[in-house]
Amino acid sequence: MLPETTPGDDGTTVRPARDRRPADRVALRSDLRSAVPDATAAVVVTAAVFVLLWARMESGDSATVAVMPFMDDPGTYWMYLLSQAFGWLGLLWAWGTVMLGLLLSGPGPTRLPVSPQVMERWHRTTSLTTMALMLAHALMFAAELVRYETELAWARRLWTGFADSFVPGWYDSGTGQIAIPLGQGALYLAVPLGLLFYVRHRIGAGTWRRLHRFVVVVYVLSVWHTLLYGTNVWYGEWPRTALWLLQLPVAVLLLVRLLRPARRAERLGAPGGRPAGGPAGGPARGRSLTGWTLRAAGRAAAAAVVAGLLLVVVSGHDGGRERPAGTPASSPHPKETD
Numbered sequence: 001m002l003p004e005t006t007p008g009d010d011g012t013t014v015r016p017a018r019d020r021r022p023a024d025r026v027a028l029r030s031d032l033r034s035a036v037p038d039a040t041a042a043v044v045v046t047a048a049v050f051v052l053l054w055a056r057m058e059s060g061d062s063a064t065v066a067v068m069p070f071m072d073d074p075g076t077y078w079m080y081l082l083s084q085a086f087g088w089l090g091l092l093w094a095w096g097t098v099m100l101g102l103l104l105s106g107p108g109p110t111r112l113p114v115s116p117q118v119m120e121r122w123h124r125t126t127s128l129t130t131m132a133l134m135l136a137h138a139l140m141f142a143a144e145l146v147r148y149e150t151e152l153a154w155a156r157r158l159w160t161g162f163a164d165s166f167v168p169g170w171y172d173s174g175t176g177q178i179a180i181p182l183g184q185g186a187l188y189l190a191v192p193l194g195l196l197f198y199v200r201h202r203i204g205a206g207t208w209r210r211l212h213r214f215v216v217v218v219y220v221l222s223v224w225h226t227l228l229y230g231t232n233v234w235y236g237e238w239p240r241t242a243l244w245l246l247q248l249p250v251a252v253l254l255l256v257r258l259l260r261p262a263r264r265a266e267r268l269g270a271p272g273g274r275p276a277g278g279p280a281g282g283p284a285r286g287r288s289l290t291g292w293t294l295r296a297a298g299r300a301a302a303a304a305v306v307a308g309l310l311l312v313v314v315s316g317h318d319g320g321r322e323r324p325a326g327t328p329a330s331s332p333h334p335k336e337t338d
């Protein structure tokens with residue numbers, strides 16, 4: 001018979017007293033098991049995106065081929081297409097998990113289709129899936145580089161594929177010099193920030209909460225990397241507009257979450273005073289003026305991002321290039337031996 005477990009108030013699993021395994025490992029294992037359905041859904045959608053990208057290459061509509069004409073052969077460049085598909089799903093899942101996180105830490109809608117505990121579990125499982133998708137995206141890119149560098153010896157091929165994909169600053173071609181480290185930064189931050197939840201008993205809930213906030217940086221880096229480097233959003237066409245538009249709900253929720261946080265202690269309050277809604281008659285834990293100014297600046301920055309996104313979408317000035325009538329002269333991914 002399976003050991004009896006009950007859900008805790010933070011949505012995690014409470015173990016029976018006789019279970020002597022470390023709590024962190026049990027929680028991670030349980031979340032990994034729960035992540036199987038959403039990871040499966042992500043793989044199915046990745047396959048659909050892969051088929052779509054392949055079909056666009058075959059039909060001549062592919063923006064990737066417009067940027068890199070030598071890629072006009074999905075049968076050869078299938079690993080590159082798979083890397084792109086994993087990248088899109090990574091971004092979509094990151095979007096979903098960030099939205100769930102902001103819904104949980106903000107004022108929360110009055111009526112939700114599921115309980116906050118279920119939402120929290122979804123937040124944790126989708127963030128595990130996001131990390132796996134990001135890693136799969138980078139690994140497929142590395143695999144494609146290894147396949148592509150046919151003129152190098154095997155050891156150099158493997159090293160080049162690995163270093164160009166995973167060593168910050170190694171990739172030395174065009175926009176990739178900036179865009180690739182942004183993607184690497186997102187991946188390398190996502191993993192510790194996501195997994196710290198499972199050791200929060202050891203580092204302290206406060207430390208974990210403070211560090212977890214930086215997940216928003218992971219998301220910003222991911223979007224920035226895509227806008228800079230994604231060939232399917234290279235041109236000022238609808239996919240790029242859609243990508244910008246998708247950021248609007250995230251920015252609005254972030255602003256609402258900052259203005260009306262679920263935790264009373266995070267409310268802005270008056271400069272130098274107790275946080276608004278703080279316990280009456282409690283110890284006078286006043287806020288420093290610097291702290292208050294930083295918090296207020298964060299709220300102002302989030303409002304500016306919302307306004308900026310609206311401006312981009314309405315004006316159409318989204319950084320997209322003009323699709324050339326002919327073929328461009330250079331490719332963003334020249335061979336090492338070029």
Ligand code: HEM
Pocket residue numbers: 064084085087088089090091092094134137138141164165166180182183184185186187222223225226229230231232233
């Ligand atoms: C080690 C880290 C990473 C590497 C080496 C990497 C590499 C690349 C490369 C080479 C491209 C250009 C593909 C193209 O021609 O379109 C790209 C695009 C993209 N990347 Fe990354 N990336 C990394 C991290 C990330 C992360 C963390 C995300 C977020 C989920 C992400 C999402 C995307 C997306 C959505 C695209 C656009 C693909 C397309 O246009 O079809 N990448 N990445």
